Amino acid sequence: MRKIKKQLVVHAFTPIAKPLNASIQKNSTMLLLGELPYVNGDKTFNTKFYYIKGIRGMLRHACMALAQECGIEVCHTSEKETFKDGTGLIPSGFHALGTCDPPCILRKIFGAFGEKSSINVLADPIASIKHKEYLTEVPVQKVHIASENRIALTYDGIAIQDFRESYFSGYFSFYIDVTKLTNTEIKFLMESLLYVEILGAGRASGYGRVTIFNFDLQKIETTRNVAEDNKGNYKIVEKATEKPISLSNIEDWRDSLNFSEQNEQNEETVTA
Numbered sequence: 001m002r003k004i005k006k007q008l009v010v011h012a013f014t015p016i017a018k019p020l021n022a023s024i025q026k027n028s029t030m031l032l033l034g035e036l037p038y039v040n041g042d043k044t045f046n047t048k049f050y051y052i053k054g055i056r057g058m059l060r061h062a063c064m065a066l067a068q069e070c071g072i073e074v075c076h077t078s079e080k081e082t083f084k085d086g087t088g089l090i091p092s093g094f095h096a097l098g099t100c101d102p103p104c105i106l107r108k109i110f111g112a113f114g115e116k117s118s119i120n121v122l123a124d125p126i127a128s129i130k131h132k133e134y135l136t137e138v139p140v141q142k143v144h145i146a147s148e149n150r151i152a153l154t155y156d157g158i159a160i161q162d163f164r165e166s167y168f169s170g171y172f173s174f175y176i177d178v179t180k181l182t183n184t185e186i187k188f189l190m191e192s193l194l195y196v197e198i199l200g201a202g203r204a205s206g207y208g209r210v211t212i213f214n215f216d217l218q219k220i221e222t223t224r225n226v227a228e229d230n231k232g233n234y235k236i237v238e239k240a241t242e243k244p245i246s247l248s249n250i251e252d253w254r255d256s257l258n259f260s261e262q263n264e265q266n267e268e269t270v271t272a
């Protein structure tokens with residue numbers, strides 16, 4: 001079996017992020033995937049590993065911010081146009097999700113309700129591993145994971161509620177499978193990484209700030225073969241090779257979208 005895909009590998013850092021998505025009584029925790037053994041020297045240890053939720057949403061918001069700055073109207077996250085009381089829900093520069101014809105660049109990449117997205121966003125699970133050296137059977141990202149005890153206070157400083165939230169801190173990477181995207185869409189996505197800011201909850205309190213250091217655009221060729229060992233057991237042997245893809249003039253995705261035509265349309269709307 002031979003498979004070729006294109007992917008963006010993004011390397012990032014967060015001092016503290018709370019991609020919280022499970023609540024147990026008063027405690028909000030990250031999505032626990034399971035326990036995983038790792039090997040240090042000749043000893044095996046167990047650690048819990050977690051899923052980083054919210055990366056896709058983070059990217060979507062970054063793309064919305066880029067489009068807005070360029071004056072290109074794209075889908076909002078809401079498919080409703082108004083709140084229950086009739087006031088407008090969609091800010092200027094956006095249209096209700098899935099209402100564009102032809103589909104805008106954001107919808108082509110992220111899809112809409114009932115429409116498949118053209119990208120897959122993946123991240124290896126994260127785990128708190130105490131040892132410097134470690135070996136795992138599947139790829140795992142080593143970060144710091146802990147819980148914070150927080151107390152909500154009244155104005156007079158009286159504790160009214162205490163709760164726990166889990167967070168992670170450290171370097172992490174994620175992958176965006178861009179095999180189905182055109183070069184224009186890939187360039188748009190690459191430039192949108194400049195607008196990535198917040199992952200997960202607690203923005204107002206300063207949580208979730210994400211710094212992106214660099215990224216690679218790669219062509220990955222994977223081959224899988226069945227091999228028989230000397231005991232007569234079959235094994236799947238996988239080999240992957242990666243090559244860098246270089247795209248010049250990242251910012252020229254704007255021209256490819258036929259900018260002038262869009263501006264004309266906007267002018268017509270104003271006149272009407």
Ligand SMILES: [Zn+2]
Nearest residue numbers: 075100104107
């Ligand atoms: Zn749209």
